[in-house]
Amino acid sequence: MKTSATPGGTAATLADKNGNARTWHEPEIITGNQTFASITEKIASINEGKTPTGWYIAFGVAAFFAVALFAQIGWLFWKGIGIWGLNQTIFWAWDITNFVFWVGIGHAGTLISAVLFLFRQKWRTSINRFAEAMTIFAVICALLFPTIHVGRIWVIYWILPFPNSMEMWPNFRSPLLWDVFAVTTYFTVSLMFWFVGLVPDLATLRDRAVPGSLRQKVLALFSLGWRGGNKQWKHYEKAYLLLAGISTPLVLSVHTIVSMDFATSIIPGWHTTIFPPYFVAGAIFSGFAMVMTLGLVARKVYGLENFLTMNHLENMNKIILVTGTMVGYAYGCEFFIAWYSGNEYERFAFINRAFGPYWWAYWSMISCNVISPQLFWSKRIRTSIPAMFVISIFVNIGMWFERFVITVTSLSRDYLPSAWKYFSPSIFDIGMFIGSFGLFFTLFLLFIRHLPMIAISEVKGVLPQADPHWYHQDDHGANGHSVNGGNGHGTHKNGNGQKEEELAVKNGNGNGH
Amino acid sequence: MQLNSQTYRLSDTGKVGTMALAVGVIGIVGCAAGFYVDRTHFFHAYLVAFVFWVTLGLGGLFFTMLHHLVGADWSVVVRRISECLMITLPLMAILFIPIALGMHELYHWSHAGVADHDVLLKAKAPWLNTGWFFIRAGIYFSIWSVLAWMLYNASIKQDLSYDESRAQTMQRISAPGMLVFALSITFASYDWLMSLDPHWYSTIFGVYVFAGSFLAVLSFLAVIALSLRTQGVLADTIRLGHYADLGKLIFGFTVFWAYIAFSQYFLIWYGNIPEETIWYQHRWDGSWKYVSLFLAAGHFLVPFVVLITREAKRNLFVLRAAAIWVLFMHWIDLYWLVLPNMPHAEGAAGVHFSWIDAAAMLAVGGVFFWFFWQRFTANAIVPVSDPRLEVSIRYTNA
Structure with missing residues (x-):
């Protein structure tokens, strides 16, 4: 039994019954024969070089819309939420749609950083940093909408339960209050996770900065005295694992609570038991689409093809296909059960969605969310950059429409036909939605400019060189140790070498038939 | 029990298969007695036993397809066990016959003329009618049998020679397989379990049954592998790292099951619409209350607390x-x-465990296990030529 000495990638070689070598290859995660030094150089130089003109232009546009958003919010506080297109029947429309839309976007970051970490998906290291950043910025945009929806903004602190002289408490039975807890917890944990992951990279940037410069001082402050010592790494990895464990239930809980904003009511089309897992699947679906959109642009602009390889993109497209199909399954279940229930209100709610006045929104949702990701069954489309870019944007459009369809179609036609109304957005509905994109991109551009958008230390951990046995390959070829990496941090204990050899011998002999 | 180190086949397995079959026969005799003593209870007990074992077969199918789809390394060493579980699905089609015969006892909606007095059943008649119910069951079993058979065959052929393309073939089957699997298990759970109360509906029901089925198969894999280990079989192939991973998955899917179960309960409780809450009311009547509480504690809290630490797994x-x-x-x-949902006399609501329940479990379980064991011992008990086998054996999960 021999280990093939391929640079990078993992390979295991077994002899078949005729003694011919057979090799199983896993593709390399990071391409281009990177070294530890070349990775640091590549990622850190993005933050250290001169700011490109294109960045200023993009930042100017994004900041303009962000400022416009805050101007509109000022007007909203002055006039009240009547400046939106809301009416007596539809008391919730684009504001809640935008809230759910942005919270959903955030979920991919948590899934990538926590769930994929627990599942030892090493390819996650190339995308987790900017996906986590995206999570934080998306949650900021999301929190904005329910906050400004309250109307009397000056008493917003009433949503927090604290002992007060009025002896007044929020309604603990309201899912809207659970949202406050769920989303703020989510924000706090995501921020912590993101920051803990950043510490070693901030220290790298600190050590590369001009000594004594302000930049170095700021970086030194936030890198918390990181020296990269053995003990520090040990603590770091434990903290990382624990945070991943804490974040994993949050992937499910946040959107579950959001779904309960609707599902705890008894409105047909809202009150249905599949909502919690269905919302979670939809959130991951939309989040991955956004990671894809942003990732493709960053990859092109900063030349990150060796880090965000076609393999990464294909994996993400597969997740988009799976979650998109789950969402399609939920649409189907809802429609079937509405019919199966025999309940005329349930049936009406769904027929009305598909063929009522909002048919255009429903079919936009179906074509973008259910049909467009199905194209990823084809490997050619799954590996075509223009195709995946377009589909990722379609998915985002579709997921916005999904929340709009759920919210507005059920409200617009309730039990009393004389109260039926049609919702038309006002200029402020549209302006604030665009403004939230402005805010999101402003924050994201600042992040790309000032922080490493790829986790330098984690990417190094998945290089073949990070395996403790990699350097010994020539010494004892009999053990193909490179087959088993750690969790992406390059720590890896191997079992008893003697025993492994015995096993391998047994296995090699065990193929005759 | 001996493992042939050349062929990786089990020999000298004693009387495991015969014993399973004997248990099955005893169960069948018990079932026959139960049929005469209390026909209604027998059919309900049989349905429970049938679904229990069929969900293990379906869980095996899901585990195998998932393994191929994600290209997992670690699970190669337990794959043959899950494959032998899924290949029981064609057999389960035969074991469905008693349910077909017991339609009248089990499914209120199948009674002739019942829809005339019941506006909801009338509305559901295009779906809930005996003929279409049987056709659907035929469709489910055809889908499952074809998938299981294709994957099983490809895997056995893989043993014969080293050929990487076979792994791809199985992956290709698994992708669309997953799609039809999801739809068929959903509709099967609507048909066989949800329609026991034909007025009631819940969109999450299919996911609930799936969650329980996957959790059950993970546990079954661990039990089988550990039992082989006590005989010294595969003790250095399925290693601590593999068990730790199975433990993590059992823990994770315990939480997932609880999440789905809670979502269903909580939304129905909160909505408080009588036509939905009645289903839980039936499970709160008399002594059923204690079963419900025991379910929440035993299906979630106990494994959650027991398996939460690294040491326990x-x-x-x-x-x-x-x-x-x-x-x-x-x-x-x-x-x-x-x-x-079993019809009972007025005022007699409550759980009444019976020897018939045990007889039904033994009958279906004995036949199921006999068939499983027969398939398991017919070939190598690990996929010996799988390209990832070596990686899987080496897997330490430090």
Whole structure:
């Protein structure tokens, strides 16, 4: 039994019954024969070089819309939420749609950083940093909408339960209050996770900065005295694992609570038991689409093809296909059960969605969310950059429409036909939605400019060189140790070498038939 | 029990298969007696037992397809066990016959003329009618049998020679397989379990049954592998790292099951619409209340607390006990889904465990296990030529 000495990638070689070598290859995660030094150089130089003109232009546009958003919010506080297109029947429309839309976007970051970490998906290291950043910025945009929806903004602190002289408490039975807890917890944990992951990279940037410069001082402050010592790494990895464990239930809980904003009511089309897992699947679906959109642009602009390889993109497209199909399954279940229930209100709610006045929104949702990701069954489309870019944007459009369809179609036609109304957005509905994109991109551009958008230390951990046995390959070829990496941090204990050899011998002999 | 180190086949297995078959026969005799003593109870008990074992077959199918789809390394060493579980699905089609014969006892909606007086059943008649019910069952079993057979065959052929393309073939089958699997298990759970109360509906029901089924198969894999280990079989192939991973998955899917179960309960409780809450009311009547509470504690809290630590998942005694417990709770779960819908005399609401329940489990289980064991011993008990096998054996999960 021999280990093939391929640079990078993992390979295991077994002899078949005729003694011919057979090799199983896993593709390399990071391409281009990177070294530890070349990775640091590549990622850190993005933050250290001169700011490109294109960045200023993009930042100017994004900041303009962000400022416009805050101007509109000022007007909203002055006039009240009547400046939106809301009416007596539809008391919730684009504001809640935008809230759910942005919270959903955030979920991919948590899934990538926590769930994929627990599942030892090493390819996650190339995308987790900017996906986590995206999570934080998306949650900021999301929190904005329910906050400004309250109307009397000056008493917003009433949503927090604290002992007060009025002896007044929020309604603990309201899912809207659970949202406050769920989303703020989510924000706090995501921020912590993101920051803990950043510490070693901030220290790298600190050590590369001009000594004594302000930049170095700021970086030194936030890198918390990181020296990269053995003990520090040990603590770091434990903290990382624990945070991943804490974040994993949050992937499910946040959107579950959001779904309960609707599902705890008894409105047909809202009150249905599949909502919690269905919302979670939809959130991951939309989040991955956004990671894809942003990732493709960053990859092109900063030349990150060796880090965000076609393999990464294909994996993400597969997740988009799976979650998109789950969402399609939920649409189907809802429609079937509405019919199966025999309940005329349930049936009406769904027929009305598909063929009522909002048919255009429903079919936009179906074509973008259910049909467009199905194209990823084809490997050619799954590996075509223009195709995946377009589909990722379609998915985002579709997921916005999904929340709009759920919210507005059920409200617009309730039990009393004389109260039926049609919702038309006002200029402020549209302006604030665009403004939230402005805010999101402003924050994201600042992040790309000032922080490493790829986790330098984690990417190094998945290089073949990070395996403790990699350097010994020539010494004892009999053990193909490179087959088993750690969790992406390059720590890896191997079992008893003697025993492994015995096993391998047994296995090699065990193929005759 | 001997493992041939050349062919990786089990020999000298004693009388495992014969004993399973004997248990099955005893169960069948018990079932026959039960049929004469209490026909209604027998059919309900049989439905529970049937669904219990069929969900293990379906769980095996899901595990195998998932393994191929994600290209997992670690699970190669337990794959043959899950494959032999899924290949029982064609057999389960035959074991469905008693349910077809017991339609009248089990499904209120199948009574002639019942829809004339019931506006909801009238509205549902295009779906809930005997003919279409049988055709659907035929479709489910055809889908499952074809998928299981294709994957099983490809895997056995893979043993014969080293050929990487076979792994791809199985992956290609698994992708669309997953899609039809999801749809068929959903509709099968609507048909066989949800329609026991034909007025009631819940969109999450299919996911609930799936969650229980996957959790059960993970536990079953752990139990089988650990039992082989006590005989010294595959002790250095399925290693601590593999058990730790099975333990993590059992823990994770315990939480997932609880999440789905809670979502369904909580939204119905909160909405408080009588036509929905009645289903839980039936499970709160009389002594059913204690079964419901036991289900919440036993299916979630116990495995959650027991398996939460790293040490527990690596302690094979604890893991085995937890896995057996989870399987027992899976049976309680199905019992709790089915039996409260059994017609009972006025004022006699409550759980009435009977020897017939045990007889039905032994009957279906004995035949199931005999067939499983027969397939398991017919070939190598690990996929010996799988390209990832070596990686899987080496897997330490430090």
